[in-house]
Amino acid sequence: MISDYHPFHLNLLKVAYNNLLRQEPFCHEELSENDAQFQRQLTDLVQAVEQQSGDYIESGQQILSRLVRHYPELVPLLPRDLFWYFGGECLHFMPDDEIEIFQRLDEQRYEAESAGEPFHYEEARAHILGLH
Template identity: 70%
Template sequence: MIADYFQFHLNLLKVASNNLLRHAPFNQDELPENEAEFQQQLLQLVADMEQQRGDYIESGQQILARLVRHYPDLVPLVPRDLFWLFGGELLHFMPDDELDIFQQLDELRHEAEAAGEAFNYEQVRARLLDLK
């Protein structure tokens, strides 16, 4: 079950990374130093999370906080789930009702794991977020 949760978020990060890198300013042939550094850090975060290497949670916090501060127009390309996963300062960029939903989702997941019950994270997430 933990593997499913992890894989779900890794997939979200990969999609977000691909989407971000297809948009300006990251889709240019020659990137200014700041954008090139951000791009490299984002790709490294994906690689570290894939390999479960290093402190990818802290790196994720730093990279997404930098995204919010320097590229706010690109923030909608990142699923809110990643803000919740990486936590820290990123939680300040989420409204209370969103925080409540992700908290409830985590509690339900932990309860199911503690009881040894199956838990379909994506299905419960879709229901709580009222996704069709």
Template identity: 50%
Template sequence: MASHLEHHLALLNHLRGILVALGEAEQVLDDSHALFLERYDELLAELPRDPVSSQYLGQDLISQVFHRYPQIAHLVPRDLMWFFGGDCLHFMPDEEIALYQALDERRFEAEENDEPFDWNQEKQLLALPTDSSKH
């Protein structure tokens, strides 16, 4: 089972692939795209070393994706928006924020009790409507 941090690094790498493809498809109008990718790579390198101080860079870069590349905004993993928080939360509806808060609470509870926690599985459980009990 991947750790919480590894899960988000994998999502960041996934999003990086999308950003690179955008550049290759020449859907990027200015040469600052390369600089943006450099900063993105800094985040990928820094996050495993210092997750706490990387939060602000992460918030900044994820928010910039929305402003710079609106055509891929719908492809930004919601988990990343929640993980970095701050300005990223402006792009999430309240119901979604509530779901992630519940998810985090369950994760902390599991960690405190030394129980295994599968982020993706728990997310699916929480996203299910509560009235879908099968008879």
């Protein structure tokens, strides 16, 4: 059954990418080698997630962890959903109550997919987060 899980997270990543590139230090033409490397890795991650190629989950974990460590002032521009999506070390940056919310969402998604029913991730997420 088709789910909007992956496209939803890809869209979040693209929005975060665009927002990050508008911020210091990435908004400058000349970047330090570290900043330029991070920007390239972020660009490559968006393409890899879009194509679901390579080990994009592991790459995402590494890049988000690097963002938290080296650019903590930019973390608020990153939707919390992406920490869950990439998982692994990224889960260390999430409080337990937030993890529980995303676990419930995943359980609902797996139940629907197992039953062959459609699952609208964005709607279920909005419901659980009380956005409706």
